[in-house]
Amino acid sequence: MLRRWVMAGLGAALVLFGVSALARLALDPQAQSHVFWYINRATGFTAYLVLFANMVLGLMVKTKRYDNIAPRWSSFDLHQFTALLALGFLALHIFPLLFDSFSPFTLTQLFVPLASTYRPLWIAVGIISLYGFVVVTVTFYFRAQIGQRAWRAIHYVSFAAFFLVLLHGVFAGSDSQELWAKLTYWVTGVIVCMLTASRFLDAGSTAAAPSRARRVVKD
Numbered sequence: 264m265l266r267r268w269v270m271a272g273l274g275a276a277l278v279l280f281g282v283s284a285l286a287r288l289a290l291d292p293q294a295q296s297h298v299f300w301y302i303n304r305a306t307g308f309t310a311y312l313v314l315f316a317n318m319v320l321g322l323m324v325k326t327k328r329y330d331n332i333a334p335r336w337s338s339f340d341l342h343q344f345t346a347l348l349a350l351g352f353l354a355l356h357i358f359p360l361l362f363d364s365f366s367p368f369t370l371t372q373l374f375v376p377l378a379s380t381y382r383p384l385w386i387a388v389g390i391i392s393l394y395g396f397v398v399v400t401v402t403f404y405f406r407a408q409i410g411q412r413a414w415r416a417i418h419y420v421s422f423a424a425f426f427l428v429l430l431h432g433v434f435a436g437s438d439s440q441e442l443w444a445k446l447t448y449w450v451t452g453v454i455v456c457m458l459t460a461s462r463f464l465d466a467g468s469t470a471a472a473p474s475r476a477r478r479v480v481k482d
């Protein structure tokens with residue numbers, strides 16, 4: 264319990280730090296006009312990498328195969344932590360666009376699919392995946408109320424949301440043509456595909472006996 268509060272505190276401190284830095288930039292007349300766009304790009308990649316780590320950890324929790332790399336209780340804790348951390352970085356990815364002078368967004372354009380005039384389809388894909396991640400993260404804390412089966416079904420949305428985010432990054436991003444960006448998308452995408460395939464192949468063999476991870480999840 265204490266660990267959860269420490270993690271939540273760390274996440275909140277990070278978001279507060281980011282928001283106060285943004286507020287200072289917004290009020291500073293000397294601020295460069297592209298600063299908010301750069302923040303959007305940097306935090307977009309950071310959020311993507313944190314979500315990638317989150318997916319990998321979530322897939323590791325489900326199988327014994329990686330127990331020698333990381334014990335499942337630590338993967339499980341980190342899985343929860345990275346979900347909240349990613350949402351913090353996403354706030355820093357999205358809200359600076361309100362202050363951008365290069366291509367300013369309105370609140371509607373930020374949250375209503377296809378309302379954006381900038382790359383509308385690929386921004387809509389980002390918005391839909393954001394909703395997917397928010398639902399998956401929030402429902403984690405309501406498992407007892409919604410039941411294990413419904414919770415699991417909702418959790419599967421994260422697979423679709425991850426691949427939608429990949430498309431959003433590739434087609435909405437300005438850095439997608441850079442070699443480092445291409446490598447990042449390919450390596451992370453292939454790793455998540457491989458882990459997902461091995462998770463579903465393992466599913467049959469682990470279904471019979473309740474795993475230790477399932478006991479941790481029910482904790």
Ligand code: HEM
Nearest residue numbers: 304307308310311373389390393428432435436437438439
């Ligand atoms: C309301 C939802 C979202 C909005 C309005 C939004 C907005 C944007 C915009 C305007 C760009 C283009 C920046 C550029 O020109 O480089 C972008 C790129 C990007 N976004 Fe999002 N985004 C959203 C959700 C997400 C989510 C959920 C993720 C991942 C966790 C994400 C990760 C990225 C990445 C990796 C890029 C590429 C950055 C680059 O190439 O420099 N976005 N987003």
